Amino acid sequence: MRQTIIIFIIIIFQINLGLAQVWPGDVNNNGVVNNIDLLYIGNAYGTTGPKRIDATSNWEEQDISANWNEFFSGNINLAHADCNGDGIIDLLDLIVVYTNYNKTHDVVDQDFFISGIPNLDPPLLLNAKDSIQVSQGHQLTIPIHLGNDSLQIDNFNGIAFSIYYQPEFVKATSISFNIDDSWIKDSLEIFSFIQNDTENGVADVTITRYGQNSISGSGNIGSLSIIIEDDILPLATDEQEGEITIDSIRMVDEFLNTTAISNDTVLYIIKRDSITNIIDVKLQKEINISPNPAMDWFNIDTKLNIQKIEIYNILGELILQDKFNNKNHGQVRVKPFSNGIHIIKLFTNKGVISKKVLIKH
Secondary structure (H helix, E strand, O other): OOHHHHHHHHHHHHHOOOOOOOOOOOOOOEEOHHHHHHHHHHHOOEEEEOOOOOOOOOOOOOEOOOOOOEEEEOOHHHHHHOOOOOOOOOOOHHHHHHOOOOEEOOOOOOOOOOEEOOOOOOOEEOOOOOOOEEOOOOOEEEEEOOOOOOEEEEEEEEEEEEEEEEOOOOOOOEEEEEEEOOOOOOOEEEEEEEEEEOOOEEEEEEEEEOOOOEEOOOOEEEEEEEEEOOOOOOOOOOEEEEEEEEEEEEEEEEOOOOOOOOOEEEEEEEEEOOHHHHHHHHHOOOOEEOOOOOEEEEEEEHHHHHHEEEEEEEOEEEEEEEEEEEEEEEEEOOOOOOOEEEEEEEEEEEEEEEEEEOOOO
């Protein structure tokens, strides 16, 4: 009898040892929630299994009640993809990844990426010329192509990648990714996701087909859109060069096997908006600055309401910024400034106006 009890305890211990804990959203169990986890959910989409007891989507360690019948590669049970614990892998689990994005636990095992070789491995291309032009304050839309005529994509099931950009040039909430015109869409519904880190200038993207339903082909998979900040060019500068790079790419087939994909970078030139310049010239006549040249100070008089004033030296460096609180006149002290041409930038209720002032002590 005692021997039977010991054997029973050993069996129960071994069963429990085979179970693990779920951190909701960390599907590949590497210590961090990110866009790679969505590839696993897309792969197992529609699969069902045992529910978790007292399951929540909260970022906390939760026991797996029972292993599911299937495993991902790396001996990861499909229960990890049931992020909300309701017993089915579906859209609700994708939402949990979004909710817990970038959260970590324990030691993070960094994701690996196989860098493709240009002209040898299929590319993920920002489909633009060597450089493109956009006016500040305007939208820039860039088609993104996966594969080409000579390097076709075989058995596409999902792809995750990161878009790196200069956050000082881009309006924080303007980045979007559109998949309306995409060869990977086919007749099957697909899921796309973008998570934007505005502080560091990184947007993570994932596109995945639902379930193990791969497709082959090449061409446009979507388009990236950003809006350029409307006041980033120093007054002494007519254009500024920016850069967008696609990297950290992982493309998988229906078995989550990875294919090497080469990355891409595109340059874009930010230019002044000619329409804005025309408006600026008309408004300049409504602003009077005197004396000009100025020795110690100058007066501003106008019928417009001035919100603030900025003064730049000839190098385009901002040397003064002051609020005018919608007044239409005021005096500005320039004695501390060096001799030479300065640009006065006035922000008014009719637009932004630039005037040149010579400071001569």
